[in-house]
Amino acid sequence: MDFGMDEQTAIVRDTARKFFREQCPSSRMREILATEEGYSPEMWRQMAELGWLGLVNDESYGGSGGTLFDLFTLVEEMGRALLPSPFFCSSVLSGPLIEEAGDQDLKKALLPQMIRGEKILTVALLGGEGRPDFDDPTLRAHPVDGGRYELTGTRLLVPFAHVAGGILVCAKIEGAASDGPTLFLVDPNTDGLECVPLDTLTKERTFALRFNRARVDGDRIVGGLGQGGAHMGHIWPKATVLKCAEMLGGMERVVEMTVAHVKERHQFGRPLGALQAVHHACFEMATCLETTRLVTTQAAWLLSQGLPAAKDLAMAKAWCNDAYKKCAAIGHQLHGAIGFTEEHDMHLYSQHAKASEMTFGTSWHHRSRVADELGI
C-alpha cells in the first residue's frame, strides 16, 4: 500500500489546475456555456497544444502516450472547473474506442485530426429509453444494396453532436449471421439523421438523434461485424472511472466553497461555522470527499495496472454517485438562499452531481454488480 502521488501525476495535476484556474474561472465558464458551440474553440486548441486531447493515445498517432492515471488526474481538474467541452465524449470515449477498434487506415486518418483538435468525435450511448444499450442496441441497421446500411432508431443525450465530425454508435444488423451489435462511425450530415437539441439540467450541449433510414457505407463499420459491444465493453470500465474522476473534482470544489462560506458568513453574532450542527454537516462533506478520493483512486490504479477491478470499480461509482449528491445537498443547505440563485456556482455543481450520477450506472446498478461479485 502506497497512497502517495507519483511525480508525473503531480505535474499533470499542477499544470491542469493552473491552466483551468486561469483559462476557465467560473465567469468564463458561464460565458462559454452561453455560446452557440457550448465550448471554447480557442481553449480547445490550447488543450490540443498541451497534448491533452490525445493524452492516452499512442504516440504514433500524435498522442501523448500517457497513463490512465494521468488522464484520471486531468479529468478531475476539469470536473473541479466544470469545464464545458467535448473532452469526455471525444478524448475519453471516442479516441480510445477508435484506437481499440479501428483498423490502421481509420486510425491514421482520424486520430491525428482528433488529437490536434481539428475534429471532434462523440458517442451515442443511450437508446430511446435513455439507457446504455451497446450490448443489445435498439438502433437497427438494415442492409441495402452496395454493402450499405440504413440506420433506424433513436439515441438520447448525445453530447456535442452539433459540432462533432463523427458519431460512434452501436446498431444491430438485421438478418446478420453474427448476433452481436456492430459499431458504426456516422457522419452527422447524413440524410435521414436529425439532431434535436435538448434543454437539460446542466446546459451542456446535448442532443436527441433520430435515425430514419440514415444511409451509412459499409466501410464506416469500426472494428468488424458484431464486435461493437465487445469494443464498447472494453473501454467502458475506464470511462466509468474517469467519470468518477470528474465527479471527485466537482466534489472538491463544493467542499471548498461551502467551508469558505461558513467561515465567512456570520449569524447570531458569530460565523456559521462555529455552530456544532454546521461542524457536523461539514464533517459529512469532508468524509464524502476523502472516501470518494480513496475508493475512486483505488479503482483507477487497479485499472491502470491491468488488474482485476470489476468489484472495486462498481464500489467506486456507486459510492461516488451518493457521496457527490450528498455533498451537493449539504452545500445547498449550508449556503442557504444564495446557493439557490442563478449567479452562485452551487447549482452548477449540484446539477453536475445529478447528471453524472445518471451516466455510467446509477448506484443501484453498481451495487448490484458488487452483490454479483459477492455471489449473493
Added chain:
Amino acid sequence: MRFTFTEAQEAFRAEVREFLRSEIEAGTFSTQCGDLIQPGSREFSQKLAERGWIGMTWPREYGGQGRPYVEKAILMEELFRVQAPIGYHFLADRQVGPALIHFGSEWQKEHFLPRIVRADEGVAFCLLFSEPNAGSDLAGVTATAVRDGDDYIVNGQKVWTSAAHAADYGWLLAKTDLDSSANRYESASEFIVDMKTPGITVRPIVNMAGQSHFNEVFFENARIPAKSLVGEENAGFKQIMAQMDYERAGLERLMQNYPLFEQLKQHLRDTDPSETPEAFRAWARDQVAQLEIEYGIGRLLCYHTAWTIDQGKAPTAQAAMCKAFCTQYEQRVNDMASQILGPVCQIRRGVAWSPLRGDLAESLLWGPSYTLQGGSVEVLKNIVALRGLGLPRK
C-alpha cells in the same frame, strides 16, 4: 502509488493466517463476536510475542521490531478477522507502549516495554481516563494527584474502565495543578499506577450485554511513587491527545463484528432463491452490497491512516474521520443482519435456533458501545471540523 500489498507483505499476512488457522484447529480459541478487550489469555499473547508481533512498530532498542504501521495493520486485520483473544496485551501494545516511547522516562521504558513485548506476567493495562463528570470533555477530570515528598497521593473516581478488574497497571489521568485559575488543558498529568496499590478499589459495572466488562475505580489516598509520572507534570491532556491521533484509527474500529458480516454474506449465498421472495432478495442484495462498499472504504481509511503515520505525519483529522466512519458502519451491520434474519436475531448463543452462531444477538447487545468507546462519534466529528477543516470554535 500502489493499491496492492508487496510480496513480502502478502507473505507476512499468509504467515499470520497460517498461525491463526493452526491455533483455531488446536482449539486455542474459537471465532465469536463479543468484546475484543476482554481480559484475554496471556498464553496466547505470549505466542504472538515469540513471533515479534507485540510492539511491532516500536524501535528495536525497546524490544520492538521497528516495522511500519501498514504491516501492523495487516497483523491486526488478520487477528480481528478471527477475533483472536488478544485482550491481555492489546491496550499496552496499542497505547501504553507508544505513549511511553514518546513521553516516558528511561526507567519507565526499561521497566515496562520489554515486559510488554514479551507478554510477561503482570503487565496487563487498563486506561483510567473517564470520570462520572468527565467523559467527552476529558480536560474536566477531577481526580487529583498531589505531590508528597517522593510520592503522589491520588484521590478521586474513574469510571467505564474496561478490564480494570484484571489489570495489573492503570494508565491514569489526574489533576496535578489544583489552582482553580489554572488552564484546564494544562493542569492534569499522566501516571502509571500499580493496581494493587492500597487505597484503590475496583467495582464492576454490568453492561447491557450482561457482562462485567467495565468498572468503577475509586482512589482513596492511594500513594504512588513520583517516578510513576509519565512525561511532564501538567502536560497530560496534550500528551493524550497527541497519542490518540496514532491509536484511534486501528482496524478494531471496523472489525469488532467482522465474523457477523462474513456469516451474513454466507447466509445469503446459502439461501435457496426459490424460498425467498424475489423483491426481498433484491433488497437484501442492495443493502449488503452497500455494507460491503462501506467496509471496503473503511478498510482503505484504516490503511491510509497507517500509511500516513509511516510517512512521519500526524493523522489527526484523518484518524478521527476513520474511526467515526468505521464505527457507524459496524452498527449498520448488525441492524441490517437483523432485518435480513428476522425475529430469530434475538436468540443468544448456546442453542440450535440462534442464527449466525449467536454473533448477531451479541453484536446487537454490544452495538451501542461501538460509536462511544474511545471518543464518541460527535467528538470525532468536532475534531475533523475544527482541526481538519479549520472551522472556528466561536
